[in-house]
Amino acid sequence: MYTEAVFVGMGGQGALLAAQILAHAAVHEGKNVVWYPAYGPETRGGTATCTLIISDEQIGAPIAPNPEILVAFNQTMLDKYIDQVKPGGMVITNSDLCEPITREDLTEYRVPASSIALELGNPKVLNMAMAGALAMVAKSVESESVNWALENQLPEKIKKTIPINMQALELGKERVQKTE
Amino acid sequence: MMKQVFKRTEGLKDKEFHYCGGCLHSVVHRLIGEVLEEMGLLDCTIGICPVGCAVFMYDYINTDMIEASHGRTPAVATAAKRCNPDKLVFAYQGDGDLASIGMAEIVHAAARGENATFIFINNGIYGMTGGQMAPTTLVGQKATTCQFGRDPKVHGMPMKMAEMLSVLDKPYYIERLAPTSPAGVNKTKAAIKKAFQYQLDGKGFQLLEILCTCPTQWGMTPVQALNHVDEVVKQTYPLGVFKDGGEKL
Amino acid sequence: MSNRKLLKGNVAFCYGAMAAKVDAFFGYPITPQNEVPEYLSVLLPEAGKVFVQAESEVAAINMVYGAAATGHRAMTSSSSPGVSLKQEGLSYIATCELPAVLINVQRAGPGLGGILAGQGDYFQTVKGGGHGDYHLITIAPWSVQDAYDFVPWAFELAEKYRNPVCILADGVIGQMQEAIELHDVDVKISEKPWAADGKKKAEKAIVNSLWVEPDKLEEVNRTLHAKYKVAKENEIKFEEYSVEDADLVLVAYGTSARICKSVVDLGRKQGLKIGLLRLITLFPFPDKEILRLSEAGKNFLTVEMSMGQMVEDVFMSVCGKSSVDFYGRTGGNILTVSEILDYAQKVIKDPCGPCTRSWEI
Structure with a gap:
C-alpha cells in the first residue's frame, strides 16, 4: 500500500488538519507516514498545501512534486496544482467549488464537501468530508483509525466537534463519485 | 621572628602581572582577589575574562576562570550563572569589550537582570591593540585612529554606560568609581564587596564602572594619569551610585 | 503501535534533547527551526533546566560556551545564516575542547537566501567554518526518527571527543512529520574534571583558547587532530x-x-x-x-x-x-x-x- 497525495486549499479550509488526521490514523495502523507542509513564501496569499505519504514500506522521498493524488479544496488551488499531478494520477475535488477537470489522463473524483459541511451545520468540517473521500478512494486508512485520530489528536479546544467531524468523514466517503 | 604585617591575598595566584606601570587593572585585580578571599568565595566562584589588556586575567585570579571571546563575556556569564546558580559569577570587561563589540550582550544581560557581577574597566582607549579610539574616548582625546582628537562631528560622543544601563528596570546595583586615591581604592573595594553580597543574596544584575588609567597609551606618567582621571575624565564620567536597590538614593 | 507518535522533525529534536538530559539550551529565532526554541522554552523549564532566548546567534553560541565550560550539557539550534554567526564561538568551543551540540536546520543560501531547504552549509560545517584548524564532528539525519535519536548520540560523541558536534539537518527534516518511536535512551554523562564549575578542587580550572607561545599552540592543534584521527577510526557511519x-x-x-x-x-x-x-x-x-x-x-x-x-x-x-x-x-x-x-x-x-x-x- 502506497498513497502519495498533495492537499491544496485556502487558509481556513482545514486542508492541513485533514491530512494530518489521516496521518495520525495511518500511524495508529502501524504504517509509515510523511506529512510535509509548505511553509514560508509558498503560504503567502493565504494558501495551505501539504504532502501526505502513507506506506507499508519505509518511505523514500518525503516530498511529492508530482503527486499521484491531488486533493483540491477549491478552484483556485486546483488550477494552480493540476498540471503537477503525475500522468495517469487522480484528482479529488470539492465539487461545490470546483469545475470538472479537463486533463483526460487523470481519474477524477468529486465530493460535495461544502454542502456536506453546511448540511451538518458546521462549514468548517468540509475538510473531513474531503479526508473521507480520499480514505474511500485510496483505501489507505480505515474509518475506525480516522475516528481514533479525531478522538485523540484534535486540538483540545475543538474536541466538542469530534462527532460532527466523524459524520463529515462518513458522508464524504459515501458521496464521493468518480466522474465517468 | 618578625611579625608579618602584610601578605599577598590568596585571591591572587603567585604570578607577576603583565600590566604596564601605573595601570589600574592590577589594583582592581587585587581588590577582587582580596574581596573573594575575605568573603570565603575562592572555592565557589567562576570568573569570566575578556579580550583586551585583561585577557590573561585567568593567570592571576585564584578561582575557576573562563576566557570569553571579545565582547561575549556577559553571554558566557549568563550561562555560567544560570547553570550554576549557587556559585558566585563575576565578569570583567574593558571598554572595547563591553561598550563596543559587546554592547548587545551587556545591555541584554542587564535587561534580563542576570544575577552576576559585571566589572567594567573604563580607561577610554584600546590598550592592548595599541591605543585606538574606544567608544569611551573623551572628546578631544587623541588615539591612533583619531589622531587629531575625538571629534564629535565625526566620531560621536563618549558612551556613558553606567547612565545608559541605569534606565533599564532590572539592574539592581550600578556605581561608577575611581581607584585613583587611597580613599578611591577603599571605596572601590567596598563596592565590589557590596556587589558580590547582592549577588549572593540573589538580588540581580550588578555593574561597577571603574575609571582606570592607561599611562602608556595616554602618554603620561602614572602620577599624571591618576591626576588626569581626577581632573578631566570625571567631568565626562561623574562618579556616583546610579542604581542601588538596597539603598535609598 | 501506539507508542509511535507523529511528530515534526524540529519537535523530535526537542524530545531528543530531553532524552539526552540536556541541561541548557540557548537560541535565537530563525526559520525553519523555530519549533526547537519554542518547544524547549516549555520543556526545559518544566524539567528544572535552563532555557534562554539569547539576544543574537552570537550571544547564543557564547552562552553554550559558558554552560559547557562549567560542565553542563548545552546546545543551540539555528539555520544557515544564524549558523554563520556562530562560527567564531564554535572555534572557541572546539579549541577549548568543550562538548556541545549545534543543530543546523539548513535553508537555501547564500546570503539571506530563502527559507526553504538547502544543503549549502556542507563546507562550513565539515571543514571548520570558523577560524583556525578545527572540525565539527558532523552527523546527518534523514528522518524524524533520526532527529530524535541523533541528539543523544551527538552528546555522546561530543563528550567522548570533547568536541562540538553538529547535527546537519535541513528544512525538510525540520518541517516534516513522521511516525517515530520515542524510545528510552540510556544516557551516560561523562565526568568533567576539567570544568570551570566553581567547585573546590586541587587546582583551579581554566577554560581558555589563548596560547601565545607558538609551540604550545601547535601542540593544541596536534592534540585536536589526533582526536579527529581517533574519531575517524571509530565513528564513521553510513x-x-x-x-x-x-x-x-x-x-x-x-x-x-x-x-x-x-x-x-x-x-x-x-x-x-x-x-x-x-x-x-x-x-x-x-x-x-x-x-x-x-x-x-x-x-x-x-x-x-x-x-x-x-x-x-x-x-x-x-x-x-x-x-x-x-x-x-x-x-x-x-x-x-x-x-x-x-x-x-x-x-x-x-x-x-x-x-x-x-x-x-
Whole structure:
C-alpha cells in the first residue's frame, strides 16, 4: 500500500488538519507516514498545501512534486496544482467549488464537501468530508483509525466537534463519485 | 621572628602581572582577589575574562576562570550563572569589550537582570591593540585612529554606560568609581564587596564602572594619569551610585 | 503501535534533547527551526533546566560556551545564516575542547537566501567554518526518527571527543512529520574534571583558547587532530542500499539521500544497476569506504541540494580510480526523483571519467 497525495486549499479550509488526521490514523495502523507542509513564501496569499505519504514500506522521498493524488479544496488551488499531478494520477475535488477537470489522463473524483459541511451545520468540517473521500478512494486508512485520530489528536479546544467531524468523514466517503 | 604585617591575598595566584606601570587593572585585580578571599568565595566562584589588556586575567585570579571571546563575556556569564546558580559569577570587561563589540550582550544581560557581577574597566582607549579610539574616548582625546582628537562631528560622543544601563528596570546595583586615591581604592573595594553580597543574596544584575588609567597609551606618567582621571575624565564620567536597590538614593 | 507518535522533525529534536538530559539550551529565532526554541522554552523549564532566548546567534553560541565550560550539557539550534554567526564561538568551543551540540536546520543560501531547504552549509560545517584548524564532528539525519535519536548520540560523541558536534539537518527534516518511536535512551554523562564549575578542587580550572607561545599552540592543534584521527577510526557511519552489484552508486546525505533511495527503487525497477551510499557521519568522512567501492569498479553520482560541495570529498576519496559525477539543485528547490533518475541514466551511459571535475564551471 502506497498513497502519495498533495492537499491544496485556502487558509481556513482545514486542508492541513485533514491530512494530518489521516496521518495520525495511518500511524495508529502501524504504517509509515510523511506529512510535509509548505511553509514560508509558498503560504503567502493565504494558501495551505501539504504532502501526505502513507506506506507499508519505509518511505523514500518525503516530498511529492508530482503527486499521484491531488486533493483540491477549491478552484483556485486546483488550477494552480493540476498540471503537477503525475500522468495517469487522480484528482479529488470539492465539487461545490470546483469545475470538472479537463486533463483526460487523470481519474477524477468529486465530493460535495461544502454542502456536506453546511448540511451538518458546521462549514468548517468540509475538510473531513474531503479526508473521507480520499480514505474511500485510496483505501489507505480505515474509518475506525480516522475516528481514533479525531478522538485523540484534535486540538483540545475543538474536541466538542469530534462527532460532527466523524459524520463529515462518513458522508464524504459515501458521496464521493468518480466522474465517468 | 618578625611579625608579618602584610601578605599577598590568596585571591591572587603567585604570578607577576603583565600590566604596564601605573595601570589600574592590577589594583582592581587585587581588590577582587582580596574581596573573594575575605568573603570565603575562592572555592565557589567562576570568573569570566575578556579580550583586551585583561585577557590573561585567568593567570592571576585564584578561582575557576573562563576566557570569553571579545565582547561575549556577559553571554558566557549568563550561562555560567544560570547553570550554576549557587556559585558566585563575576565578569570583567574593558571598554572595547563591553561598550563596543559587546554592547548587545551587556545591555541584554542587564535587561534580563542576570544575577552576576559585571566589572567594567573604563580607561577610554584600546590598550592592548595599541591605543585606538574606544567608544569611551573623551572628546578631544587623541588615539591612533583619531589622531587629531575625538571629534564629535565625526566620531560621536563618549558612551556613558553606567547612565545608559541605569534606565533599564532590572539592574539592581550600578556605581561608577575611581581607584585613583587611597580613599578611591577603599571605596572601590567596598563596592565590589557590596556587589558580590547582592549577588549572593540573589538580588540581580550588578555593574561597577571603574575609571582606570592607561599611562602608556595616554602618554603620561602614572602620577599624571591618576591626576588626569581626577581632573578631566570625571567631568565626562561623574562618579556616583546610579542604581542601588538596597539603598535609598 | 501506539507508542509511535507523529511528530515534526524540529519537535523530535526537542524530545531528543530531553532524552539526552540536556541541561541548557540557548537560541535565537530563525526559520525553519523555530519549533526547537519554542518547544524547549516549555520543556526545559518544566524539567528544572535552563532555557534562554539569547539576544543574537552570537550571544547564543557564547552562552553554550559558558554552560559547557562549567560542565553542563548545552546546545543551540539555528539555520544557515544564524549558523554563520556562530562560527567564531564554535572555534572557541572546539579549541577549548568543550562538548556541545549545534543543530543546523539548513535553508537555501547564500546570503539571506530563502527559507526553504538547502544543503549549502556542507563546507562550513565539515571543514571548520570558523577560524583556525578545527572540525565539527558532523552527523546527518534523514528522518524524524533520526532527529530524535541523533541528539543523544551527538552528546555522546561530543563528550567522548570533547568536541562540538553538529547535527546537519535541513528544512525538510525540520518541517516534516513522521511516525517515530520515542524510545528510552540510556544516557551516560561523562565526568568533567576539567570544568570551570566553581567547585573546590586541587587546582583551579581554566577554560581558555589563548596560547601565545607558538609551540604550545601547535601542540593544541596536534592534540585536536589526533582526536579527529581517533574519531575517524571509530565513528564513521553510513548505509549501503543496493550497492553490492551496482555500477553507479549515488552518494548523498539527509533529505537528498531519502530522495535518492526512491531513485534507486525506481531505477532498479527499470533494470538500472544503481545503489545508494547514504552518509551518516560527514565528518569523519568515509573516504576509505568510497575508495574501496571505486576500486571495485563502481562509478559515483553525488547528489546534493548545493552547487557541489560534498562531491569534492567524494572526488578526493576515489583517488582518480573511478568517475565522480554530480547533480544538484539549489535555491530551495527540492530534488525530484525523476530528474535524478534521468541524470543517473545519462551518467551510466556517459560518465565524466576519472580525474574529471564534472561539477566545476
